Structure formats: C-alpha cells, structure tokens
C-alpha cells in the first residue's frame with residue numbers, strides 16, 4: 001500500500017489563543033494570529049499507511065510506540081474517516097502512524113501544533129479528504145490548525161456550536177515580509193509546568209482578566225496586528241506582539257491558583273529587549289512567550305546580528321556551538337558597538353541561564369515528502385527506526 005509522508009511547521013502566535021469555550025471540540029474564546037516558521041529549521045515529520053492486513057491502528061512517536069487511545073488522536077482519526085472519499089470502504093482499513101520532530105524535545109518547544117498539523121495533512125492525503133482540514137487539526141490541539149498554512153495565519157474562533165466555522169486561513173503568504181527573522185531563546189528550565197490545556201482551563205474559570213481580554217482587547221488588537229503586518233510596520237507589529245504576550249501572562253497570574261510560565265531568565269530577557277529598544281530610541285525587537293519560559297524574539301534581518309550579539313553579551317550560552325552550527329541559519333560576524341552596550345547597561349547573567357538560540361524565519365505550510373527513502377515506515381508499515 002501507498003505510504004504518505006509530510007513535514008509540517010511550528011507556528012508562533014503573536015496574538016495568543018488562550019481559553020476555550022468548548023473543551024471537547026477545542027473552540028477558542030478569541031481569534032488568534034501566528035507566524036509559521038520555516039520547516040528547514042523546526043518541523044514534525046509523519047508517515048501514514050493503511051492496509052487491509054493491519055490488525056489495529058498504531059502510532060509511534062519519536063521512535064516509541066504510544067497508545068492510540070488518546071482522545072484527541074481518536075477525534076482526528078474519526079473526522080478523517082468520516083470525510084474520506086476512498087472507494088470500497090477502504091477508510092475502515094487500519095492505519096499505522098509514525099511521527100518525529102527534527103528538534104530536540106529537551107528544548108521544551110511546543111511540538112503538538114506541528115505534530116497534529118502533520119498528522120492531519122498526511123491522513124487527509126491518504127484518505128482523500130477534500131476541503132478545509134484545519135478544523136481536523138484543531139481537534140488534536142488548538143494551535144495546530146494554524147500550522148496547516150504558511151506565512152501569517154489567523155484562526156477564526158467561529159460562531160457555530162459544532163465548531164464547523166472555527167478554522168484557520170492564511171492572511172499573508174510566506175514571502176509577504178521577507179526580512180522578518182525569529183530568534184528562539186531556549187531557556188534552561190527543570191520546573192514541571194502546568195500544560196497549556198490545564199492553564200487555559202484554570203484561567204477560564206478563575207481569571208477575571210481572561211474574559212475581558214477575549215471580549216475587549218483581542219478583537220481590536222488583532223485587526224491592528226493584521227494592518228501592521230499588511231504595512232510591514234515593524235514597530236507597530238512589535239509593540240502589539242509584546243503587549244499581547246504580557247496580557248496573556250497577566251491573565252495567567254490572575255488565575256487562582258496562579259499559573260507562572262515565565263521564570264527569572266524570561267523576565268531578564270524582557271528587561272533586555274526593552275533596554276535594547278530604549279537604547280536605540282525605536283522598537284527593533286519584540287518578545288513573546290507561550291506556556292513556558294522560552295522567549296521568541298522577532299527582529300528584522302538588518303538588526304538580527306546586532307541583537308544576537310547583545311544577547312550573547314548578557315547571557316553566555318551553555319553551548320554556543322549549537323547556535324551557530326546545528327540549528328537554523330548561522331549568524332557570522334555578530335557584533336554590537338561598545339557604545340550601544342554602554343547604553344543598555346543591565347546586569348550580565350550567570351553562565352547557563354540560556355541553553356541555545358535557534359535562528360529562523362517565516363516559512364511555508366506543510367510539504368509532502370515524495371522520496372521513498374525518507375518515509376518513516378518501511379514498506380510493511382513498521383518504523384524503520386525504534387529507540
């Protein structure tokens with residue numbers, strides 16, 4: 001039988017999805033907007049195969065077999081089979097799924113968005129599903145519906161009770177803002193954190209700011225954000241991005257008990273970005289934080305080397321080699337003037353607070369991998385590699 005393999009991107013929200021009005025269908029309380037990141041640097045890869053000979057549905061994640069009975073996974077599979085246009089009831093054949101990420105899980109980067117988007121596009125191709133598939137990815141993880149497209153993507157919360165209009169759309173394509181760059185600062189962290197789903201639920205039920213945010217701030221801010229991206233107005237884009245991240249984390253702090261995702265290093269990064277912008281007298285960098293301490297910085301290509309040098313000056317990385325050689329595009333000749341560093345004038349952080357930096361850019365949506373060498377399942381439908 002045919003094997004289908006896709007790679008799918010990670011996305012980073014600049015207007016956050018935080019809070020569900022329906023837990024089971026994964027329906028959000030506000031629209032959100034994200035940038036899709038280049039699959040060359042960060043991606044999930046998934047191979048799927050169906051056969052009348054398979055006895056049961058099976059899934060392997062990062063080289064280990066996992067339970068297929070996961071409710072969200074089951075929801076995606078059910079939707080795909082329901083919408084399948086395969087002949088002769090082939091949609092009832094059992095499926096084997098094998099998936100992995102091309103980035104270290106130790107990085108603590110949210111991988112569920114790329115993972116569920118990849119699963120959805122691969123299954124949709126294999127089962128011949130037509131029409132919008134972002135709502136299927138949404139059933140796996142809310143933010144996954146935005147990884148179905150490239151460029152800048154908006155997830156419309158929708159009104160329908162069954163979630164049929166809670167889908168995502170590409171609002172600006174990959175090439176719209178070619179000089180936009182992204183630095184992901186991977187922060188050293190050992191603390192066990194509250195999952196996004198759990199945090200959202202807690203905020204929804206106990207944080208008085210969340211409802212206010214969904215009803216009053218986001219509807220206006222998301223329109224302003226779309227306009228800023230349309231006009232490639234970096235200062236406006238950056239200001240809105242930082243404000244939205246701060247607001248989400250303020251809503252988290254107002255939950256009871258509070259959820260704290262950022263740690264001391266995250267706060268130092270915020271301080272540094274503001275000091276950097278103040279030293280320049282204009283906004284040249286923006287931070288945003290998801291449900292963890294890692295920072296994502298947005299910066300234009302002309303400033304990326306300088307910003308990188310500034311970060312390096314205040315946070316000495318544990319493994320600088322990784323930044324330059326292994327992940328993302330290298331940043332040769334990064335330097336910042338002593339005059340600038342003098343103006344920034346904040347306390348240097350001890351070695352080891354940052355693990356490494358991933359340098360990437362806005363990228364395209366999921367891509368099919370046609371070369372059979374690159375399938376994760378062999379032609380019998382079993383993983384080529386197990387760990």
Ligand code: DP6
Nearest residue numbers: 013016017141142143196197290291
């Ligand atoms: C902070 O999509 O991981 O990254 O729908 O419960 O799976 P579930 O949550 P998830 O939440 C992501 C939240 C966020 C903000 C965002 O990506 O918009």
